[in-house]
Amino acid sequence: MTKAIFRLTVLVAIFCACVGAPAQSNPSAASARDLEGTIFTAARRESVDGLVQACGIAFSALVDDRVSRPGAPVKVGGTFHLRRAGNGQILFTLKLGLVDDPGGLQAPSAPANAFIRAPGGRTPPPSTRRDSDPGFALYLRAIDQDVLSAYEAIVGKSQVVVGFNRKRGQKYVTLLLDLKVVGASIVDDAVVRQRSDVPVDEFAACSGELLRRRTPSHGA
Numbered sequence: 001m002t003k004a005i006f007r008l009t010v011l012v013a014i015f016c017a018c019v020g021a022p023a024q025s026n027p028s029a030a031s032a033r034d035l036e037g038t039i040f041t042a043a044r045r046e047s048v049d050g051l052v053q054a055c056g057i058a059f060s061a062l063v064d065d066r067v068s069r070p071g072a073p074v075k076v077g078g079t080f081h082l083r084r085a086g087n088g089q090i091l092f093t094l095k096l097g098l099v100d101d102p103g104g105l106q107a108p109s110a111p112a113n114a115f116i117r118a119p120g121g122r123t124p125p126p127s128t129r130r131d132s133d134p135g136f137a138l139y140l141r142a143i144d145q146d147v148l149s150a151y152e153a154i155v156g157k158s159q160v161v162v163g164f165n166r167k168r169g170q171k172y173v174t175l176l177l178d179l180k181v182v183g184a185s186i187v188d189d190a191v192v193r194q195r196s197d198v199p200v201d202e203f204a205a206c207s208g209e210l211l212r213r214r215t216p217s218h219g220a
Contacts, residue, residue, distance in 0.1 A: 035062050035184060036062045036073060037062065037178065037181075037193075038059065038177050038178040038179075038193070039060045039062065039181070039184045040058075040181065040183055041059045041178075041179050041180075041181055041182060042057065042058050043055075043057055043198065043200075043202035043203045043206065044057060044058050045202070045206045046081075051213070052084075053083065053084050054082065054083040054093075055081060055203055056079050056081030056082070056093075056203065057179060057199055057203050058079040059079070059162075059177055059179075060076065060077035061076050061077070061162075061175055061177060062074070062076070063076055063173060063174075065100075065173050067166075067170060068166050068170070068173075072100065074098055074100055074173070075098070076096065076162060076175060077096075077097055077099070077108070078095040078136060079094075079095050080093065080094045080095075081093045082151075082207050082211075090143050090210070090211065091140055091141065091143070092127075092140070092141050092142075092143060092147045093138060093140050094115065094116060094127070094138070094162075095132050095133075095136050095138050095139075096110070096111055096114040096137060096139070096162070096164060097109065097110060097137075098111055098164065108136060109135055110131075110132070111165060112164075112165050112167050113126050113127070113139070113164065113165055114127075114139050114162070114163065114164040114165075115127065115139065115164075116150050116160050117150050118152065118161070119157070121153075121161070123172065124141070124144075127139035127141040128140045154203065155200065155203070155207075158178065158180045158200045159178060160179065161174050161175070161177070162174065178193075179199055180195045180196060180197060181193045181194070182194050
C-alpha cells in the first residue's frame with residue numbers, strides 16, 4: 001500500500017466515525033477523485049421514553065470545491081433531521097463538517113453556511129447557525145416551503161441537494177446526495193456503490209410518526 005493510499009484509508013475511517021458511518025473498505029488503487037459522489041447514508045432516529053423526537057439521515061460524500069479550492073476534492077459529512085423542540089414545534093436541523101485534502105489527515109472544519117434543498121429548487125435563506133462538535137456546525141430553521149420541498153424530494157426521489165460556503169456571502173458549493181447509497185467499496189480498481197431503499201424508507205416511517213404526534217397542549 002502506498003503512503004497516499006494509506007493516508008486516504010485512515011482519513012475515511014476517521015471521518016466516518018465522526019458522522020456515525022461504517023468505515024469503507026480499503027481504497028487500494030482508487031483516489032479521492034474516483035470516489036466523488038455519495039459514499040454513505042443511514043437513517044437516524046432519536047426517542048425519549050419511547051416517543052420519537054427526531055428523524056434524520058446521516059451522510060458522507062465527496063465533491064469538487066470549485067469556489068474556494070478550484071477543482072480540489074472535499075469530503076462533506078453530517079446529518080439532517082426533523083426534530084421536535086421543547087415547545088412541540090418541529091424544526092429542521094443540518095449538521096455539517098468539511099475535510100479538505102481527503103488523502104491527508106486534516107481534521108474537519110465547519111462551513112459558514114449550509115443548507116439542503118430539493119433538486120432544481122431555490123437556495124433557501126441562511127439558517128440560524130450554532131456551534132456543534134469540533135469541526136462541525138449546526139443549522140436550524142422552522143419548517144417552511146423550502147424544507148417541505150426538500151422533504152418531498154427525499155421521500156419521493158431519494159435525492160436532496162446539500163450546499164455550503166466557507167465565508168458569508170460567498171458562492172455556494174453544491175452536491176446531489178443519492179440517498180440510496182449505503183456504502184462504497186473498491187472492486188478491481190473501480191468504485192462500486194452499494195444501494196438500498198432502507199435509509200429513506202426508515203426516515204419516511206419515522207418522520208411520519210413524528211409529524212402525526214400532536215403538539216402538547218398548554219394550560220389545558
